[in-house]
Amino acid sequence: MKLTIKSLPSLVLIAVMFTACNSSGTSNGNRGALASTAAEKVYVAPGEHDEYYAFFSGGYSGNLTVYGLPSGRMFKEIPVFSQFPTNGYGYSEETKPMLNTSHGFVPWDDLHHPDISQTNGKLDGRWIFVNGNNTPRIARIDLKTFETEEIIEVPNSAGNHSSSFITENTEYVVAGTRFSVPVPQQDISIKEYKGHFKGALSFISVEPETGRMNMKFQVMMPGFNYDLSHPGRGKSHGWFFFTTYNTEEASTLLEVNASQNDKDFIAAINWKKIEEYVNNGGGTKMPANYAHNVYEHATHGAKSTMLKEVLTVDPTEVPGAVFFLPTPKSPHGCDVDPTGEYIIGNGKLSADLTVHSFDKMIAAIEAKKFDGEAYGIPVLKFEDVLAGQVKSGGLGPLHTEFDGKGNAYTTFFISSELVKWNVETREVIDRQPNYYSVGHVMIPGGNSAAPFGKYAVAMNKITKDRYLPTGPELEHSAQLFDISGDKMELLLDFPTHGEPHYAAGIPAEILAPKSQKIYRLEDNKHPFAVLNGEDTRIERNGNEVHVYMSMIRSHFTPDNIEGIKVGDKVYFHITNHEQDFDVPHGFAMIGANNAELLIMPGQTKTLVWEPKQVGVWPFYCTDFCSALHQEMQGYVRVSPANSNIEPSWSLGE
Amino acid sequence: MKLTIKSLPSLVLIAVMFTACNSSGTSNGNRGALASTAAEKVYVAPGEHDEYYAFFSGGYSGNLTVYGLPSGRMFKEIPVFSQFPTNGYGYSEETKPMLNTSHGFVPWDDLHHPDISQTNGKLDGRWIFVNGNNTPRIARIDLKTFETEEIIEVPNSAGNHSSSFITENTEYVVAGTRFSVPVPQQDISIKEYKGHFKGALSFISVEPETGRMNMKFQVMMPGFNYDLSHPGRGKSHGWFFFTTYNTEEASTLLEVNASQNDKDFIAAINWKKIEEYVNNGGGTKMPANYAHNVYEHATHGAKSTMLKEVLTVDPTEVPGAVFFLPTPKSPHGCDVDPTGEYIIGNGKLSADLTVHSFDKMIAAIEAKKFDGEAYGIPVLKFEDVLAGQVKSGGLGPLHTEFDGKGNAYTTFFISSELVKWNVETREVIDRQPNYYSVGHVMIPGGNSAAPFGKYAVAMNKITKDRYLPTGPELEHSAQLFDISGDKMELLLDFPTHGEPHYAAGIPAEILAPKSQKIYRLEDNKHPFAVLNGEDTRIERNGNEVHVYMSMIRSHFTPDNIEGIKVGDKVYFHITNHEQDFDVPHGFAMIGANNAELLIMPGQTKTLVWEPKQVGVWPFYCTDFCSALHQEMQGYVRVSPANSNIEPSWSLGE
Structure with a gap:
């Protein structure tokens, strides 16, 4: 079966189309039989799949x-x-x-x-x-x-x-x-x-x-x-x-x-x-x-x-x-x-x-x-x-x-x-x-x-x-x-x-x-997963701070975090709440010394950040995820090591 | 000008052919004018170049x-x-x-x-x-x-x-x-x-x-x-x-x-x-x-x-x-x-x-x-x-x-x-x-x-x-x-x-x-370059050992190294003596904790190795460089930290 996509898609149509397209991987023989030149033999037209x-x-x-x-x-x-x-x-x-x-x-x-x-x-x-x-x-x-x-x-x-x-x-x-x-x-x-x-x-x-x-x-x-x-x-x-x-x-x-x-x-x-x-x-x-x-x-x-x-x-x-x-x-x-x-x-x-x-x-x-x-x-x-x-x-x-x-x-x-x-x-x-x-x-x-x-x-x-x-x-x-x-x-x-x-x-x-399309949230057994919005939180344990964060188009929860201090070791445990195919979100913390994370739908990942400088530092989504992707951001305030500030955050879901 | 390579190449011919092929980047118009289908329009035949x-x-x-x-x-x-x-x-x-x-x-x-x-x-x-x-x-x-x-x-x-x-x-x-x-x-x-x-x-x-x-x-x-x-x-x-x-x-x-x-x-x-x-x-x-x-x-x-x-x-x-x-x-x-x-x-x-x-x-x-x-x-x-x-x-x-x-x-x-x-x-x-x-x-x-x-x-x-x-x-x-x-x-x-x-x-x-093809050896100003075969050597300075190594098809010089001890910090400074286009060599040290090196012709690069275990450890070229690539290897002997063994090596060029 050969399938060529010609219609103008809307976001709503994408899910429907994907179902239809899934079978196009089997379109092998047709194209091969028709092909006459090397160019045609290797060409996989938009909407078709390789063999x-x-x-x-x-x-x-x-x-x-x-x-x-x-x-x-x-x-x-x-x-x-x-x-x-x-x-x-x-x-x-x-x-x-x-x-x-x-x-x-x-x-x-x-x-x-x-x-x-x-x-x-x-x-x-x-x-x-x-x-x-x-x-x-x-x-x-x-x-x-x-x-x-x-x-x-x-x-x-x-x-x-x-x-x-x-x-x-x-x-x-x-x-x-x-x-x-x-x-x-x-x-x-x-x-x-x-x-x-x-x-x-x-x-x-x-x-x-x-x-x-x-x-x-x-x-x-x-x-x-x-x-x-x-x-x-x-x-x-x-x-x-x-x-x-x-x-x-x-x-x-x-x-x-x-x-x-x-x-x-x-x-x-x-x-x-x-x-x-x-x-x-x-x-x-x-x-x-x-x-x-x-x-x-x-x-x-x-x-x-x-x-x-x-x-x-x-x-x-x-x-x-x-x-x-x-x-x-x-x-x-x-x-x-x-x-x-x-x-x-x-x-x-x-x-x-x-x-x-x-x-x-x-x-x-x-x-x-x-x-x-x-x-x-x-x-x-x-x-x-x-x-x-x-x-x-x-x-x-x-x-x-x-x-x-x-x-x-x-x-x-x-x-x-x-x-x-x-x-x-x-x-x-x-x-x-x-x-x-x-x-x-x-x-x-x-x-x-x-x-x-x-x-x-x-x-x-x-x-x-x-x-x-x-x-x-x-x-x-x-x-x-x-x-x-x-x-x-x-x-x-x-x-x-x-x-x-x-x-x-x-x-x-x-x-x-x-081929698997998403990780199901209901199967997520990550010890630091946030499966419900109300579980987003911050916990301090000595110099260790754990941020339990969720992400969904186009928002991090929490998106304003205060009470982090120089010398802390901050663990961002981030769960992607999407359950659609191909909607990853990324997480980048300005000033982090390790790699960013790319988090698939239903997945939880952890990034460690050891802030070294007092200030207000943004974080953002690195995967262009929606029309409001550029608004998917937040701030962390870092206070001096000797500050008495307590962890606080705003905007649960 | 359009150039298609049809003849069976030998290694000797490659250099000659490259000279001829260099101009094929300009073959833009021809192919475009002849192309009639999308397949033909995007196809760049073997031997031709993209526009x-x-x-x-x-x-x-x-x-x-x-x-x-x-x-x-x-x-x-x-x-x-x-x-x-x-x-x-x-x-x-x-x-x-x-x-x-x-x-x-x-x-x-x-x-x-x-x-x-x-x-x-x-x-x-x-x-x-x-x-x-x-x-x-x-x-x-x-x-x-x-x-x-x-x-x-x-x-x-x-x-x-x-x-x-x-x-x-x-x-x-x-x-x-x-x-x-x-x-x-x-x-x-x-x-x-x-x-x-x-x-x-x-x-x-x-x-x-x-x-x-x-x-x-x-x-x-x-x-x-x-x-x-x-x-x-x-x-x-x-x-x-x-x-x-x-x-x-x-x-x-x-x-x-x-x-x-x-x-x-x-x-x-x-x-x-x-x-x-x-x-x-x-x-x-x-x-x-x-x-x-x-x-x-x-x-x-x-x-x-x-x-x-x-x-x-x-x-x-x-x-x-x-x-x-x-x-x-x-x-x-x-x-x-x-x-x-x-x-x-x-x-x-x-x-x-x-x-x-x-x-x-x-x-x-x-x-x-x-x-x-x-x-x-x-x-x-x-x-x-x-x-x-x-x-x-x-x-x-x-x-x-x-x-x-x-x-x-x-x-x-x-x-x-x-x-x-x-x-x-x-x-x-x-x-x-x-x-x-x-x-x-x-x-x-x-x-x-x-x-x-x-x-x-x-x-x-x-x-x-x-x-x-x-x-x-x-x-x-x-x-x-x-x-x-x-x-x-x-x-x-x-x-x-x-x-x-x-x-x-x-x-x-x-x-x-x-586009540049090689680094010329005569321009190599790396402070640890080995430009002549007789300069390959090993120098110990306290716990620091510097290996001045050269590589050319299909040999490392030196290829047998003794006198390294657990606790040493070994610097391999390796110069690729090739001066042909597209003849890189790689260097991998079994047991190294940092990345391998890929070294282009005329280039010198340094890999640091801190051996942790006594034994005889091979190194090898990681880029398949000649018919005898698999023979391009050597060994380093690592002795205990308290050994009195002096640095030694064999096989200058």
């Missing part, structure tokens, strides 16, 4: 961005690991605990790989998981509210890069360290790296109903670098695959010293076997210190807990659980096709792609055909597990996704191109240049058993001249391809916000109907 | 975003008043001083109105000025580097809203307080508002060559609210116009109490007369405490100075300098047409627009035909200054821009529409609905003597169903209109990042050729 959501990692922004496909328009930035002045995330009292870690408050991170929750190998659109790369963490974002609900730190890790990928029923979200480190951390020379450092691969269980995460176990692997990972699916469900590099275990000048071996490994982990082992009491508990932060929608508040223990597993103690598949050369991407049969290792210093066969791997394991071992872990023979190689003709393969129609799409950084090839025959079908130096590629559902093979998005590392110049610092750039035909067709360049390392796409029809 | 830059304020994001028109793609977010984890602005040692204010470090603000520098009333594209609304500040952004170069705080102000607009030769950037406050601030009751509060209108001079700002004088006006402002131009150059509301001087329940008067005022300020007055020794110096922060490109560092004095002017002491023009009713926008003759007051609670005549105002002043005074300031007679009214048929007019062809475009918030009318005849020509509840409108150059009347962008306050839903919190939405014909044609909806209060547009051909 797909695409969640792009922001890399060093620490946040996640939400785009529409095919338009390439950015709909939202979801703060995850970084402070976000726009809505006060990481500044407001309710959200500050989300950024707690074992080494204190960390205002930022480097976010890499989003993965959407699955049921039976298919995207279910309940949550999206992302990893913090620097301070090793995994976050879970609720896809009803598009808010970060939970962050768990990953102990014994450093550079949480081969993360966060989920198993086909979202049993686990898996996180692997990129850097190996001493476990436990200790004061040893860097020269002692070889043989003394460990790489932790973490399996974090996900509670099926709530999504709540729990650090189930860590597999303590040899001191290689663990670069990327993907789950087995279908017949290989129960296994997880990780690329390794620096099997040389160099600790300096890695660009030379970690590129010596002709083959590194893909590590195959039978997590079902290890799960059974730990469920039967296997593994070793070791002391660890890591944060688990949970945001509760009912209280609109986050709580941070420090965990003290982690269960570790020595892979040599679980026979049949871990194997190494030799893979040329410093493989980066580690991708599994929708059937679960093929495990593709993209040797980033190699021209050819290595395609391993799951069936052959199992046969070799059963036949115990090993080529020695590494730190007690059996190494399979390359030729025993190889399905074949793709003679790509490209250089610097990084990542592969799938269209669900038997084709794979591999990015080549050095030759700067996207190459389409047949998974079974391993023949190259098509190639298209990328501008410039592509990293990841994303096909909606491309990391699941059931991809939606209409569009592919290339995420490029170099932008240069693709857009109007903006000084030395540029946004990165994505390119959208139509992959519905035999040949890929470049449709659109669009800039991305931050550095997208990866993205996850999902059809709008799965996600859009679930 | 216009549009700088959107981010509102409560505190930052400025850069879009292309007609594509609606966001090319960049420029951090101004808010911390920006993406590149470490407001976290790195070099940029933290930019966010200093008289009441300490403020990590955020509410950014409202961008205005591009002018010469002879025409956009010259050297700088863009923006205002901080909450902590009253004006910032200047350099349009060669797209970086914030200078921020000056505005004393005696609270809610710096009628800002930041510039005079036609960028003599001044003007900032008016929205809220009136006691001047100087003092402990008086809010009930004493009327007659005791003042509204400061600040004239900040701009040094013609460098753009350096200086707080020249403040006009201390009656205690009204000063909402928006615009400069005179052409014949009215030398004057500045400010809308006022709350001439009732209410301090509570403003949505009722500030809406009592049928007419408020536009304040007309003859700033040339006041400039002459202060240049001849007029005005009163008063103590004030406000910050002036300057970023030096050569040192890559910001310096914050606290100023202690401001020159204030009592308007009643400069006869002939300040007048009030009665204007119905709570006027919001205050817009001056390209000829400088018409001053338009958008009475936000009125259906009609009030168009004042500059000539009639001058005649009335010369004839001394006053209708009394307000706090000693002469009030002109409404009918003596009125050119006429526009019977718009809309409700809730907010803002007006111009196309340079004799037409004005006014937004109506309540009736949610954009209305085109003839400036001379004041007849309505066309109207188009906005989805939903439009605030500002922007036409490139629309606030200058020479607008570029091809596109208009409506910035809407309510988004609702315009895009795929993203939970309770939505981006705001813009709508692009083709205004080249008699009728406006809606082309595109696109989301905006933050809350755009206003935007400023400029043709790409003015700006693009000036």
Whole structure:
């Protein structure tokens, strides 16, 4: 159904129209069928909706961005690991605990790989998981509210890069360290790296109903670098695959010293076997210190807990659980096709792609055909597990996704191109240049058993001249391809916000109907909420003053406050009494030293202000909310510290 | 000239291609002439460039975003008043001083109105000025580097809203307080508002060559609210116009109490007369405490100075300098047409627009035909200054821009529409609905003597169903209109990042050729820069350790560091030795508690790390910079506080 809005709206009509428009997310096919040019293919007319959501990692922004496909328009930035002045995330009292870690408050991170929750190998659109790369963490974002609900730190890790990928029923979200480190951390020379450092691969269980995460176990692997990972699916469900590099275990000048071996490994982990082992009491508990932060929608508040223990597993103690598949050369991407049969290792210093066969791997394991071992872990023979190689003709393969129609799409950084090839025959079908130096590629559902093979998005590392110049610092750039035909067709360049390392796409029809519009006031359990007008008040407790405030178009209650003194710590607990969709109010206190708040309908948030100067200081709404928005303001009088003035206020509702 | 890139690039070719592509910013006319559908009109094909830059304020994001028109793609977010984890602005040692204010470090603000520098009333594209609304500040952004170069705080102000607009030769950037406050601030009751509060209108001079700002004088006006402002131009150059509301001087329940008067005022300020007055020794110096922060490109560092004095002017002491023009009713926008003759007051609670005549105002002043005074300031007679009214048929007019062809475009918030009318005849020509509840409108150059009347962008306050839903919190939405014909044609909806209060547009051909690509290493005057490989080193000074580090694809020098101890304060001073366009490197230290750094070619930045735990901790590059980016890493060994270990490092270049 296609819906175009033509009539002149009045404010009264908006609510009615929204109901009608809600279904326009399903208008996919029509427009596509009619479109003839690239311009028409990417154009989403006013009043129509995009066909797909695409969640792009922001890399060093620490946040996640939400785009529409095919338009390439950015709909939202979801703060995850970084402070976000726009809505006060990481500044407001309710959200500050989300950024707690074992080494204190960390205002930022480097976010890499989003993965959407699955049921039976298919995207279910309940949550999206992302990893913090620097301070090793995994976050879970609720896809009803598009808010970060939970962050768990990953102990014994450093550079949480081969993360966060989920198993086909979202049993686990898996996180692997990129850097190996001493476990436990200790004061040893860097020269002692070889043989003394460990790489932790973490399996974090996900509670099926709530999504709540729990650090189930860590597999303590040899001191290689663990670069990327993907789950087995279908017949290989129960296994997880990780690329390794620096099997040389160099600790300096890695660009030379970690590129010596002709083959590194893909590590195959039978997590079902290890799960059974730990469920039967296997593994070793070791002391660890890591944060688990949970945001509760009912209280609109986050709580941070420090965990003290982690269960570790020595892979040599679980026979049949871990194997190494030799893979040329410093493989980066580690991708599994929708059937679960093929495990593709993209040797980033190699021209050819290595395609391993799951069936052959199992046969070799059963036949115990090993080529020695590494730190007690059996190494399979390359030729025993190889399905074949793709003679790509490209250089610097990084990542592969799938269209669900038997084709794979591999990015080549050095030759700067996207190459389409047949998974079974391993023949190259098509190639298209990328501008410039592509990293990841994303096909909606491309990391699941059931991809939606209409569009592919290339995420490029170099932008240069693709857009109007903006000084030395540029946004990165994505390119959208139509992959519905035999040949890929470049449709659109669009800039991305931050550095997208990866993205996850999902059809709008799965996600859009679930999206929450408001927080219901009746569900508001914030301890300092003002649910009725008569509860607005001010309470002093020593130097602490609590202002219980409500806001509704176009008024703060109270709007005149006296009796605040220099040296006080003033908590503004503000409840937005609106119950209409898209009527946030903001709160800014002139002279406040922390961020403003953006408060959604039905929500309560708290801003702390420590006034330093005597005077009369205004506050105001920062979100243009009505014709009388500019009148939505008030004043606070600040008296000297030694004043005897008592708290007073005027204008309850 | 139109340029489309078709050939497969290699890394070697990129530099050559960029040179060729640079001119594609001028391909405006061609594509427009061929386009027939809205889709084709907004489509900028891969390899082509947009015709216009549009700088959107981010509102409560505190930052400025850069879009292309007609594509609606966001090319960049420029951090101004808010911390920006993406590149470490407001976290790195070099940029933290930019966010200093008289009441300490403020990590955020509410950014409202961008205005591009002018010469002879025409956009010259050297700088863009923006205002901080909450902590009253004006910032200047350099349009060669797209970086914030200078921020000056505005004393005696609270809610710096009628800002930041510039005079036609960028003599001044003007900032008016929205809220009136006691001047100087003092402990008086809010009930004493009327007659005791003042509204400061600040004239900040701009040094013609460098753009350096200086707080020249403040006009201390009656205690009204000063909402928006615009400069005179052409014949009215030398004057500045400010809308006022709350001439009732209410301090509570403003949505009722500030809406009592049928007419408020536009304040007309003859700033040339006041400039002459202060240049001849007029005005009163008063103590004030406000910050002036300057970023030096050569040192890559910001310096914050606290100023202690401001020159204030009592308007009643400069006869002939300040007048009030009665204007119905709570006027919001205050817009001056390209000829400088018409001053338009958008009475936000009125259906009609009030168009004042500059000539009639001058005649009335010369004839001394006053209708009394307000706090000693002469009030002109409404009918003596009125050119006429526009019977718009809309409700809730907010803002007006111009196309340079004799037409004005006014937004109506309540009736949610954009209305085109003839400036001379004041007849309505066309109207188009906005989805939903439009605030500002922007036409490139629309606030200058020479607008570029091809596109208009409506910035809407309510988004609702315009895009795929993203939970309770939505981006705001813009709508692009083709205004080249008699009728406006809606082309595109696109989301905006933050809350755009206003935007400023400029043709790409003015700006693009000036854009800087790198920082030259030979110009690097950072006191801790490492310009030669042999200068990389570590120096200990008590508990302070300075690491002088260089980075180039794909290596940090040094990459192994020992001798750091718990309790040290480690300064990483890192110089990016690249001299190619678009090869930034990032730096992330595992376990650091402040943001990462993104370092542009030729630039030096500093990250402070206070290690808290013994161990070996990796660091890495966060920007995917080459095929061996994942190998661009190193380790720091942290020993116990009482260790005798001496600083050591390995691998100079």
